[in-house]
Amino acid sequence: MKRIGIVVKAQEEAIEKANQLESWLKEKGLEVLTRQNIPAPITSNHCLIKNIDKAPSDLSCIIVLGGDGTFISAIRWIQDTMIPVLGVNLGAFGFLTEASAERIFPIMEEIINADYVTEERILLSAEVLRQGKTVACQTVLNDVVVNKEALARIAHIHVYVDDDYLTTFKADGLIVATPTGSTAYSLSAGGPIVHPCLKTIILTPICPFTLINRPLMLPDTVTIKINVEKRDSNIFLTFDGQVGLHITHQDTIIVKKAPHTINMIKIPEQNYYELLKSKLSWSGR
Numbered sequence: 500m501k502r503i504g505i506v507v508k509a510q511e512e513a514i515e516k517a518n519q520l521e522s523w524l525k526e527k528g529l530e531v532l533t534r535q536n537i538p539a540p541i542t543s544n545h546c547l548i549k550n551i552d553k554a555p556s557d558l559s560c561i562i563v564l565g566g567d568g569t570f571i572s573a574i575r576w577i578q579d580t581m582i583p584v585l586g587v588n589l590g591a592f593g594f595l596t597e598a599s600a601e602r603i604f605p606i607m608e609e610i611i612n613a614d615y616v617t618e619e620r621i622l623l624s625a626e627v628l629r630q631g632k633t634v635a636c637q638t639v640l641n642d643v644v645v646n647k648e649a650l651a652r653i654a655h656i657h658v659y660v661d662d663d664y665l666t667t668f669k670a671d672g673l674i675v676a677t678p679t680g681s682t683a684y685s686l687s688a689g690g691p692i693v694h695p696c697l698k699t700i701i702l703t704p705i706c707p708f709t710l711i712n713r714p715l716m717l718p719d720t721v722t723i724k725i726n727v728e729k730r731d732s733n734i735f736l737t738f739d740g741q742v743g744l745h746i747t748h749q750d751t752i753i754v755k756k757a758p759h760t761i762n763m764i765k766i767p768e769q770n771y772y773e774l775l776k777s778k779l780s781w782s783g784r
Contacts, residue, residue: 500559500611502530504582507575508565509535513589516600517564519523520685523604527611532558536569540761553578560610562587562603562765563596567683570595571739574640574761583617583760585610585764596641598776600764606766620695620755621719623641625738629750638757641680644737645725645752646672646705653708660717661725668712672705675723675754682778684740688715694771700756714742722752725752 503524507517514535519533532555538546554561554576560583563573570586577584586596587603598606609615609617625643627635637643647654658667676685681693681701690703691714698719717723727734730749736752737743775781 500528500669501612502532502555502558502606503559504554504558505531505533505565506568506569506576507535507567508569508589510565510589513564513569514605516587517588520562520603520607522563522576524607529611536565536572539618550600552582554582556580556582558582560585560723562607565596566593566596566599567591568741571640571741575638577761579636579759581759581762582761583615583678583764594774594778595679597769610764611765615767616765617762618696619760620763621677621698621760622676623675623700623754625675625758626753627736627744627746627750628753634750635736635744637742639678639680640673640761641683641739642676642685643742643752643754644672644674644684644705645727645746646659646737647731647735647737648735653733654727654731656704657726657728658702660721662724666712669708670706670712673703673725674703674718675725676701676703684712692715692775700754717731719756720751725754726750 505517521533524531560677561573563586569614586600587598587600588596589600601698622755623639623643625637626633645656653669654753656673658665658692674685674688678693678695678697678699681690684702688705700717700719703714727748734746735743736746
């Protein structure tokens with residue numbers, strides 16, 4: 500390894516830890532590129548992915564110091580470079596940033612010595628078409644969410660799978676999630692916990708009007724199309740909870756598996772089931 504990237508949350512504790520890590524890496528003769536996380540704008544009327552910087556392809560790996568929001572920001576920076584990424588949890592929950600800050604230096608010693616493995620995670624590509632023209636597009640790690648705003652009435656969300664009509668979800672909204680995102684908003688809405696290595700796309704209705712509208716798992720080879728009805732107003736579409744825009748019945752949302760994946764660095768002594776038990780406070784006899 501010659502050059503390592505650090506993405507750090509704009510928070511005093513995270514910045515202090517990033518400075519310590521940068522000094523430690525430089526003492527070992529490594530070049531370091533540090534990028535402070537900048538919150539993404541909440542609205543956009545263009546393809547966001549074309550208007551952000553891309554991480555240099557010569558980075559050996561990227562270390563993220565912060566919470567899951569900082570990690571998602573780093574994924575937007577990595578884009579399709581396939582640079583391995585490790586999340587170090589300095590946030591509140593941290594399903595994506597699974598390494599603890601206390602163990603960052605022993606873990607980095609192993610990474611520098613190439614003593615690590617990576618786990619491939621799928622991403623979703625989402626595009627909004629308005630009268631045949633693309634008005635927004637984004638690649639997401641967790642989810643794409645159609646949601647009504649405060650005081651808005653129930654939404655009528657038409658869903659098509661590979662051009663075949665599936666159903667109309669009468670609900671507060673709809674979550675289209677990756678396996679990685681199954682433990683994010685989808686889980687809060689009653690969706691299933693899905694192992695992140697599985698190749699699937701999850702549809703989870705938010706507070707459905709009828710109990711027969713249940714979460715659905717689809718193969719990751721399908722294309723999902725979504726429309727709302729003309730009577731639906733104040734509907735908002737969000738990408739990974741960080742960027743989004745208002746949508747109307749004139750819009751078609753197309754969601755499918757992205758052409759590239761990401762490589763997450765795994766901690767050898769911590770498996771996925773231990774992570775679940777820790778984060779969800781599961782216990783046994």
